[in-house]
Amino acid sequence: MTQIELRGIEKHFGAVQVIKNLNLAIADNEFIVLLGQSGCGKTTTLRAIAGLETIDEGDILIDGRPVQHIKASHRDIAFVFQSFSLYPHMTVFENIAFPLRAMRGNRTDIEREVQAVAKTLQITHLLAKRPSALSGGDMQRVAIGRALVRRPKAMLMDEPIGALDAKLREEMRAEIKRLHIKQGSTTIYVTHDQVEAMSLADRIVVMHEGVLQQVGTPHEVYARPANMFVAQFVGSPVMNMTEVTVSEDAGHARVLVRGAPTAFDFPSSLTAELTAAGAENGNLTLGVRPEGVLVSREAREGFVPVEAHIIEPLGSHDIIDLQVGAQMLRARTKSGFVPRPGEAVWARINPAQAHFFDSSTGTSFGIRL
Amino acid sequence: MAAVQTRSERALNRVAIAAVLVITLLFLAPIYWITSTAFKPRNLATTIPPTVIFEPEISPFVKLFTKRSQLRAAPEPEDYAAAPWWERLVFDGGEKVVRSGRGDVQLSGYPNRFMNSLIVAITSTVLAVSMGTFTAYGFSRFKMKGEADLLFFILSTRMLPPVVVAIPMFLMYRAVGLNDTHWGLIILYTAFNLSFSVWLMKGFIDEIPKEYEEAALVDGYTRLEAFFKIVLPEAATGIAATAVFCFITAWNEYAFALIMTNRRAQTAPPFIPSQVGSGLPDWTVIAAGTFLFLLPVAIFTFLLRNHLLRGMSFGAIRK
Ligand SMILES: Nc1ncnc2c1ncn2[C@@H]1O[C@H](COP(=O)(O)OP(=O)(O)O)[C@@H](O)[C@H]1O
Numbered sequence: 001m002t003q004i005e006l007r008g009i010e011k012h013f014g015a016v017q018v019i020k021n022l023n024l025a026i027a028d029n030e031f032i033v034l035l036g037q038s039g040c041g042k043t044t045t046l047r048a049i050a051g052l053e054t055i056d057e058g059d060i061l062i063d064g065r066p067v068q069h070i071k072a073s074h075r076d077i078a079f080v081f082q083s084f085s086l087y088p089h090m091t092v093f094e095n096i097a098f099p100l101r102a103m104r105g106n107r108t109d110i111e112r113e114v115q116a117v118a119k120t121l122q123i124t125h126l127l128a129k130r131p132s133a134l135s136g137g138d139m140q141r142v143a144i145g146r147a148l149v150r151r152p153k154a155m156l157m158d159e160p161i162g163a164l165d166a167k168l169r170e171e172m173r174a175e176i177k178r179l180h181i182k183q184g185s186t187t188i189y190v191t192h193d194q195v196e197a198m199s200l201a202d203r204i205v206v207m208h209e210g211v212l213q214q215v216g217t218p219h220e221v222y223a224r225p226a227n228m229f230v231a232q233f234v235g236s237p238v239m240n241m242t243e244v245t246v247s248e249d250a251g252h253a254r255v256l257v258r259g260a261p262t263a264f265d266f267p268s269s270l271t272a273e274l275t276a277a278g279a280e281n282g283n284l285t286l287g288v289r290p291e292g293v294l295v296s297r298e299a300r301e302g303f304v305p306v307e308a309h310i311i312e313p314l315g316s317h318d319i320i321d322l323q324v325g326a327q328m329l330r331a332r333t334k335s336g337f338v339p340r341p342g343e344a345v346w347a348r349i350n351p352a353q354a355h356f357f358d359s360s361t362g363t364s365f366g367i368r369l
Numbered sequence: 370m371a372a373v374q375t376r377s378e379r380a381l382n383r384v385a386i387a388a389v390l391v392i393t394l395l396f397l398a399p400i401y402w403i404t405s406t407a408f409k410p411r412n413l414a415t416t417i418p419p420t421v422i423f424e425p426e427i428s429p430f431v432k433l434f435t436k437r438s439q440l441r442a443a444p445e446p447e448d449y450a451a452a453p454w455w456e457r458l459v460f461d462g463g464e465k466v467v468r469s470g471r472g473d474v475q476l477s478g479y480p481n482r483f484m485n486s487l488i489v490a491i492t493s494t495v496l497a498v499s500m501g502t503f504t505a506y507g508f509s510r511f512k513m514k515g516e517a518d519l520l521f522f523i524l525s526t527r528m529l530p531p532v533v534v535a536i537p538m539f540l541m542y543r544a545v546g547l548n549d550t551h552w553g554l555i556i557l558y559t560a561f562n563l564s565f566s567v568w569l570m571k572g573f574i575d576e577i578p579k580e581y582e583e584a585a586l587v588d589g590y591t592r593l594e595a596f597f598k599i600v601l602p603e604a605a606t607g608i609a610a611t612a613v614f615c616f617i618t619a620w621n622e623y624a625f626a627l628i629m630t631n632r633r634a635q636t637a638p639p640f641i642p643s644q645v646g647s648g649l650p651d652w653t654v655i656a657a658g659t660f661l662f663l664l665p666v667a668i669f670t671f672l673l674r675n676h677l678l679r680g681m682s683f684g685a686i687r688k
C-alpha cells in the first residue's frame with residue numbers, strides 16, 4: 001500500500017531549472033511511466049523521489065508523509081538505475097542479497113528470498129556467476145531482482161531496458177509487465193520510448209523541459225493529447241501538424257491547409273466549437289494522425305485531390321506522403337493501395353481523428369467531432 | 370592483435386622484443402651486481418675485471434648482523450675451534466665478533482635500522498593511503514567551494530624539491546622534539562606521500578560510478594557502510610597501486626632520514642653508506658645490506674602484482 005504524491009516540485013541545477021512546478025498523485029499499485037525526451041528531467045524526478053537528490057521547492061509525500069528530510073536509506077524505495085546495474089565484485093547471488101543484508105536478516109531467510117526472486121525471474125542458474133559473465137538481458141533481470149527482493153514500498157526504474165537491443169527490449173517489456181501484474185507494487189518507470197510507455201503504463205506522465213505536459217492512460221494520451229508536444233511525441237508515425245484556416249460554407253465547415261487549392265470538409269459544428277473555445281483563424285493548427293487521413297484512388301464527395309510523393313511500404317501497411325498545397329500530410333493505407341509515387345489520389349481527413357491546437361501556445365482546444 | 374602477421378610486422382615485433390630485453394637487462398644489471406657482491410668473498414668483491422664465477426658464501430651477511438672489531442693477530446686455535454661456524458667466518462675475515470661482558474654476541478646497527486625502516490615505511494604508507502583514500506573520496510563525491518584550488522594546493526606541496534625545506538624542517542623538529550623519532554619520520558613521509566595518494570586515489574574513485582553507492586543508499590545502507598562495502602572493494606586495485614608507490618617512496622627516502630635521524634630512529638638508507646666511511650670499506654657487507662634492503666619492496670610489489678597490472682591499465686579496460 002503505497003501512494004506517492006508530488007506537490008509543486010521545483011529543482012534547479014545552478015541557474016538551470018530542471019523541474020518546474022511538478023504535481024502528480026500516484027495511486028497504490030499503479031504503474032506510472034514518466035515519458036519524455038532525454039534531458040527533460042525524468043531521472044532527476046526519480047532521484048528526488050528516492051532521496052538521492054534534494055528539491056528546491058514543494059513536497060514529496062509517501063503515504064501522506066512528507067519525506068524530504070528522510071534519507072534515501074530510510075525511504076524503503078527500490079531503484080533500478082539507468083547506467084548501473086550490478087556490483088562487479090559480487091556474484092549474482094550476492095548482488096540480489098545485498099539489499100537484504102542491509103536489513104540484517106538471518107542467512108536462511110536471505111537465501112530463501114533470493115532463491116524465490118531468482119525463480120520468479122528465471123535466473124536461478126545464474127546465481128553463482130559474476131556479472132561480467134552475464135548477457136545484457138540477464139544483467140537487467142538481476143538488477144530488477146535486486147529491486148524486487150526487498151519488497152519495497154515502491155519501485156523506481158530509470159530506463160532499465162534502454163540499453164538493450166530492440167528484440168530483447170520487447171521481451172523484457174512483457175516480462176516487466178507480467179512481474180508487475182504478479183507482484184503489484186507502486187512503480188514509476190522512466191523511458192524516452194513511447195512504445196514502451198504505451199505498452200506498460202497504467203498512466204503515462206509526459207514531460208518536456210521539466211514541465212509536466214499531460215497525465216493520462218495510454219489511450220487518453222494517444223487519443224486526446226493535451227498539446228502539440230504530446231501529440232507529436234506519442235504515436236508513430238508522428239501526427240501530422242499543419243496550420244489551417246476554417247470557414248463556413250453551405251452548412252459545412254471548410255478546413256483549408258495553407259496553399260492548398262481545395263479545403264477539407266468538416267461537420268458544421270466545428271466552427272461553433274472553435275468560436276466557443278476562443279480559437280482564431282491565423283492561430284490554428286490541425287493535427288491528424290496518419291490513420292486519420294483517408295485516401296481514395298478516385299474523386300469522391302468531400303475528398304481533396306492530392307499527389308502521392310513518397311511511399312514507405314512497412315509490410316502490414318504503407319505510409320504515404322501526400323502533398324497538399326505546400327504541406328505534406330502522411331497517410332496510412334493498406335499496403336500497395338497506391339502503387340507508385342507521383343500518382344494523383346484523393347484525400348479526406350476523418351473529423352473524428354482531427355485535433356485542433358492553438359498555434360502559438362500549442363495547447364489543444366479539446367474539440368472532438 | 371591481428372592473427373596473421375605480415376613479414377614486416379614480424380620483423381618489427383622482433384626489434385621491439387630485442388629492445389625490451391636490452392632495457393630489462395640494463396635495469397637488472399645493478400641488481401645483479403649487488404646480489405652477486407653480497408655473496409662474494411671479500412677479496413673478489415673489487416677485482417678488475419669483475420669476478421663473475423665464484424663460490425658464494427654468506428659471510429657478508431654474518432658480518433652485516435654482528436658487531437666486529439679488527440683482529441691484531443690470528444685467533445687462538447682453541448678459540449677458533451670453540452667458535453660456532455658463523456663466528457669462524459668472521460675470524461677468517463681477520464675480524465672478531467664483539468661480545469658483551471656476559472659473553473652475548475653484540476648485534477650490529479643494521480637489524481635495528483632495518484626494523485626502523487619497516488616501522489616508518491609501513492606506518493606512513495598505511496596513514497598516507499587511508500587518509501588519501503578518505504580525502505579523495507570527499508573530493509570525488511562532494512561538491513565543495515574551491516575544490517580545484519584545494520586540489521592544486523595539495524599537489525603544490527610536491528612542487529618544491531623536498532631538500533629545500535630540510536633545514537627549516539630540521540629546526541622545527543628539534544624545537545618540538547621530533548628529531549630522531551619514529552613519529553618524526555612517519556609524519557614527514559605521510560605528509561610527503563599524502564598529496565600523491567590523494568591525487569592517485571581521486572583518479573581511481575572517480576572511475577567508480579556514483580550510482581554504485583547510490584544503489585547501496587537506496588538499498589538501506591548508510592554512506593559509511595556504502596563506502597566500506599562498495600567503494601573500498603571497487604578501489605582495491607587503486608589502493609594497492611597507491612600503497613606500493615607510497616611504500617617505495619618512504620622506504621627509499623634518504624635525504625630527510627639522513628638529516629632528521631642519527632641513532633634511535635635511523636632508517637637503513639642513511640645507515641648503509643655510513644658503513645663505508647669507517648676504515649677500509651667492506652663492499653660485500655654493504656652489498657649484503659643493500660640486498661636485504663631490496664627485498665621488502667620486491668616482496669610487496671610481487672604480492673600486489675595482479676592489482677598493479679590492473680591498476681596501470683585502469684580506465685583502459687573499462688568502458
Ligand atoms: N547533477 C547535475 N548537475 C547539473 N545538471 C544536471 C545534473 N543532473 C542532471 N542535470 C541536467 O538536468 C537536466 C535533466 O536531466 P535528467 O533528469 O537526467 O534528464 P532525463 O533523465 O530526462 O534525460 C539535463 O539538462 C541535465 O543536463
Ligand SMILES: [Mg+2]
Nearest residue numbers: 039042043082
Ligand atoms: Mg535519464
